[in-house]
Amino acid sequence: MDGIKDKVAIVGMGCTKFGERWDKGVEDLIVEAAYEAFKDAGIEPKDIQAAWIGTVFSGLSAITLSPLQLQYIPITRVENMCATGSEALRAASYAVAAGVCDVALAVGVEKLKDSGATGVKGPSIVGDNQDGSSGIGPSYSAPASFAYLATRYFHDYNIPPEEGKRLLAQIAVKNHHNGSLNPKAHFQNEITIEQVVNAPIIAWPLGLFDCCGVSDGASVAIVTRADMAKNFRDDPVYIKSMQVNVGARQGAMLQDYDFVHIEENVLGSQKAYAEAGIKNPRKELSCAEVHDCFSIHEMIVYEDLGFSPRGRAREDIEAGTFTLEGELPVNTDGGLKCFGHPLGASGLRMMYEVYKQLQGKAGPRQVKNPRLGLTHNLGGNAGTGICSCLIVGNEK
């Protein structure tokens, strides 16, 4: 088993502006992102040999991709909750690595704002689409399912809730700052810690600004064989690892799970680092896009992904380790918090930012001397999750 490392390269990407795109349908979002990617890769739609379309709620089957008018090629819809966009990229990359096609398309799209709801619409609002058919699954909201982490983290580390909320607020403030530098982000405003801690409570202890934006958007990647990448462009981005790690409700059913970490994150990232040959992620990664659906999860991810020692994310947050100027900039584009979270598009949106960073095209958000970047999603929640960790680099 030699893994995916350096077998596949991303040679084109596109991403719509995220937000409340009232005047744009799923078809507009797909076309907007895909044509940016075609142009970026310097290819025509007819050059695509196979495609994967990822969406959670915004369409069934491969026909969701019909607005692109790809002519009679293999297309498959994939869905893996919040890791959906990353799954589309994984499928396309695996196909290229397997040698069954040379140019493949990965699309992620979500049109959340057609639901008429202020929250996330779905088969279950739990963010746990395995609601079962018996109708007894608890109907708590998505923020509630992550609030358990905050309650327990504050409890285990003896952090008074008011202090804990100020700590988490720094994450939202950082991500809003990054988003304010990004014209494609859903929100482009700076916020203050006072605003965050005084915002209405959504699921105690999480308030409004601890929760990510509910947005529309699409993002697209074009992948090819690593050895063909330079035919498309001088600065392709090479895939170093692609790992998905899925829980089976262990944390939700067994008492030994602590609700201050997410096992899927830990195991998924360890495998990704091994596949990419990374020993010290904090030192070796140039930037990371992680799943800050709720502020507490970004904090836990710092520890789960080995950026901070266990129990010591607080020190790193307070030291500014993860700001644009910090040791390891995280969510340089604003993250889910500020860029927005159209579920199926988010994984590829993260990759869009890392791709631009590695090419040195991130403008005012550009990190210094980029070499390796990571994208991370968590579908599901604490108790049972779907973790995706992808690592890419600008050198082979």
Add this chain to the structure above:
Amino acid sequence: MVGITSIGVYLPIYRLNRDEIARTWTGRSTGGTKAVAGYDEDTVTMAVAAALDCLERGGAKADGLSLATTTAPYKEKQSAAIVAAAADLAAECHTADFTDSLRTPTIAMKAAIDAVKAGSAENVVVTASDCRMGAAKGVLEQALGDGAAAVMIGSEKIIAEVEGSYSIFNDFTDLWRTEDDRFVRAAEQRFVDEAGYIPTVQSAISGLMKKYKQTLTDFSKIVYYASDARQHAGLTRRMKFDKEQVQEPLYNEIGNTGTAAALLMLAAALEKAKPGDRILFIGYGDGCDAFILRITDEITKFQEKPVISDKLAGKTEISYGQYATWRNLVPVEASTLPDRPPLSLPGRWRERRTISALYGARCRKCGTPQISQIGQTPRVCVNCQAKDEFEPYKFADKKAALFSYTIDHLQPTLNPPAVNGVIDFEGGGRLICELTDCDLDKVAVGMKLEMTFRKMFYSRGIHNYFWKAKPASD
């Protein structure tokens, strides 16, 4: 010998002050409070709690269970079966609903006594539960409360022997509802008292006295149903009962709880009764049932734990706005979140043991108790991955502790904000579930919990019941 072998009660923790009702309507308050079923409670859930209390206190296995009510959640579909399933009774248990009359608790009791006497049943639990509604602004809105009680009728370890009974029926229209009525209708009070209630009860008492050659002075306690405190006091005067004899009707604390009322009064009387005491017990509605009960020596042991006195006061006073919302008296703004998908009846049926009595499974290989929050019965062990090595394991009666929690302001609920928790059961097993009956200021990691059968939601004509956790009573 046949008699009462156990009695259990359930009173919701919520109280609505009658002054609050009066204030809302700029009306006159009759004083005191009424018990109000929580937003997730109804006749069935309260009956389950009373039945479980009765079964636990009695310690005997029931082979019969009946439910006396005028407010069954279904017009067609037996409520007693839902109660029996939640109480985890065997399928051979004989279940019956007694409906449409306030006298059904004593009618069901009489049927249970006859069944045990005849040898066709050994222990029958008679539950009585009601959530009747008086129209807004009316006398009955203040008078009517919610509650449940359960008595077990058997022949062993009797605490109150049934020495005799006497019944009459009477086609009298004092309180009624048709199929289209949400609220109880009532005839004029003076007419009801003078032409119906007083003569009917009088006639039943004199019939009982004559049949068993007794006089009123032979009874240390008289426990009788009346529509409200005024009617109750009126009968005491008319019958010249000694005030010491009369069991206080509890209306000041909980209101008239319909079919549960007489049994709740009986529970209060039994809590104080002494061996050798005799109680005159009277149920009323479309006639009258009167019983002679003789207290046995078994009562002393039964009185070790309070039956009802510790529950009368309630814990939480609610506003009229909460009451109106919970009872759907006013249309309230709908949640902005999309509706839940409708439940699947086959799916519900497959997981019926989990839904009814909160059964999970325990792995025979590694011993891990386990239950899934969506009800799926495990086939492969979550801990050791052994396949199909399970025995059923009941969680409904296990205590638990709160491992983590959140107070959810987005979740659609009639009583926002919703409380949800990760709960760890004593003896193993974890469940992520809703919490109910919480004082928000007291919710904390480590809080002790117990399980309670509640209504999760109503959709497309189906009352969807399941279990929630609530703060432990002790």
